[in-house]
Each structure stands twice: as C-alpha cells, then as structure tokens.
Amino acid sequence: MPDSGKVDGRFFDRHIYPHLGASRAEVRVGPRHGVDFGVVDVDGRSLVVATDPISIVPDLGFERAARFAFDVVCADVAVSGLPPAYLSVNFTLPPEMTDAEFAAVWETIDEEARDLGASVVAGHTARYAGCSYPWVGGATVMAVGDPEEMVSPDGARPGDDLLFTTGPGVEAVGLLTTLFGDEMDLPASTLDDARERFGEARGVRDALTAAAAGPVTAMHDVTEGGLAAALCEFAGSAGVRIDVEREAVPMRPGVEPVCTYHDLDPWRATSSGSLLVAVDPAGTEAVLDALADRGTTAAVVGRVDEGEGAFVDGSRLDHPRVDRSWDVYADYAGGTD
Structure with a gap:
C-alpha cells in the first residue's frame, strides 16, 4: 500500500x-x-x-x-x-x-x-x-x-474509437495554482491560464451528455495517477488493447508549464473532470458535437484493439501506481518549498 x-x-x-x-x-x-x-x-x-x-x-x-x-x-x-x-x-x-x-x-x-x-x-x-x-x-x-x-465499465470493444475530454492534469494544476499560485515563480499569464483549469474539473454532466449522444460502450473518469493510470485501468477492465497517439491528446493552457515547474508529468497527475470514452465509430461525431455544445474540449485520441494493455505511440504504458501531485500539494500545505 x-x-x-x-x-x-x-x-x-x-x-x-x-x-x-x-x-x-x-x-x-x-x-x-x-x-x-x-x-x-x-x-x-x-x-x-x-x-x-x-x-x-x-x-x-x-x-x-x-x-x-x-x-x-x-x-x-x-x-x-x-x-x-x-x-x-x-x-x-x-x-x-x-x-x-x-x-x-x-x-x-x-x-x-x-x-x-x-x-x-x-x-x-x-x-x-x-x-x-x-x-x-x-x-x-x-x-x-x-x-x-447502462454503460458497462468493461464494455470497450475492439474497433471502438477512444475519446478523451478536457485534458491531462487539469485538476492538479487548477487546484495547485488556485491555492498556492502566489508562491510560484511563474508568469502571471501562465498562472491565470492554469487557475481557469479548476473550473473544468467537473465531468458528471459531460459523462451523461456523452452517453446520451452515443452509442458509448465504456467510460472511465481520470483521477489519481492521471491519464496514464486511467488508460491502464480502462484496458485492463475490458481485457483489450488501447492504442493512443500522444499528439492527439488535448493539452489545456497552463498545464504543461505548471507541471514542468513542479517536475510533474501531466499524464500522471490527477485530473478529475476528464473522461476516457469508448464509442462505436458510428457515434463518434455525435458525441464530439454534443460535448462541443457544452463547451467541453474533446478529441479522438486512439482506438480499442484486440490484445491487452495500454500503448502510446506503440510503446507499452505502465501504471504509475503513485500520483506525485499529492506530494506537491502536501509540500505547499506544510509550508515547505
């Protein structure tokens, strides 16, 4: 543990x-x-x-x-x-x-x-x-x-498109800069962008919107361990292989510079409000359009295939097991640098 x-x-x-x-x-x-x-x-x-x-x-x-x-x-x-x-x-x-x-x-x-x-x-x-x-x-x-x-937690099927909403690291970055941004040696414009991310860390209505627009075969919210953990868990629960293109994953403003400042990997930082959504390709455009109508960023980032495990640009992705963003939060909350 x-x-x-x-x-x-x-x-x-x-x-x-x-x-x-x-x-x-x-x-x-x-x-x-x-x-x-x-x-x-x-x-x-x-x-x-x-x-x-x-x-x-x-x-x-x-x-x-x-x-x-x-x-x-x-x-x-x-x-x-x-x-x-x-x-x-x-x-x-x-x-x-x-x-x-x-x-x-x-x-x-x-x-x-x-x-x-x-x-x-x-x-x-x-x-x-x-x-x-x-x-x-x-x-x-x-x-x-x-x-x-009901959308089954293990329902992802080979041939499904894989969608990702909002972006990696939004919760961690939004929370850290909202609470401790004044202690960070970062440009004001970067902090302003990052603080706006906290408002995006709300995925309940996005999940219901995607399911209604479907057909959606599976969904998973991105919490501790971030996108990397969620991809591994998503593939494992359905017994499938997931292939993701790194460049296709949306990155919200302010996330990368704040993560770099704290030596965090955005893909491995908690991101409540972001969702992985497996969709029958016949429904992909409908889901994307419905999310866009809500003002939610979403993109097709990969595909569900036969096999097992999560892969990014062809390389197997390992579960991070530990989310370092909690350590950064604890350092600030404890008054250390």
Missing part, C-alpha cells in the same frame, strides 16, 4: 478482492481495481453504486469546495450513463468547522443535487476530535435504470 493515495492493483487483489462478504447472484459487477462502480440487478433494473471520500478545502471557499466535492463523488456513477439519483452522505467533521461553514457546504450540495435531480436518502453528521481537512467524510451515490441503457 502506498503511503498516500489509492491502493494499487496488487494490494487490492491480495487483501481486498478475496474478502468481499457473501456471494449473491444479483451482484452483476462487484469491486474490481480500476472499475468505477458496482451493479446490482433488482427486478429487471440496474442499481449502480459507488462510494468516494468527501474532500473539502477551506481555502477554495466552502461553496466552491462543496461543488467540486459533489462532482467528484458523483462522477463514478455518472460514467455508467445513468444519472445519479440517490446519495447517502457521511460527514466526520473537524472540530474547528463552524456551523456556518458546514451550512455553506450542505446548502451547496443540496443545490447541486436538486439541479441533477438527485435526493439525499441517508447520512451521518458529527464532529470528531482527530478529524481534519480536507478529508471530512464520504458519500455513496446510486443510480437506477434500464440495464440496456
């Missing part, structure tokens, strides 16, 4: 996968490393379920932090193509969080949930000694729909 961040596939397969409680026939998709959600069949419908931590960064402002947190916890369900419908939210709050600050977070989550058509159905809220920002709890998100309308 790494010192920080998600466990890797080896840890998961050794310690978690063999111990998943009782086996039940209605569990169609259970926990698997690199797979965003589980699926339970209930009376001919699919119940899609995912759980994620809630991260609140006070320096973003509590409303802005809550909008970002809400999108992150809903993204793993949204890539099923079914809209999030139910939330169970657990808050383990630090003692220093005031009632007014919590109210700002909760009222923002309520606003976002209403806009998405989702209801909070259960939860737990308390302050506990020893709890601290940014990790203040967790949430389980659920969607219910027709199994035929």
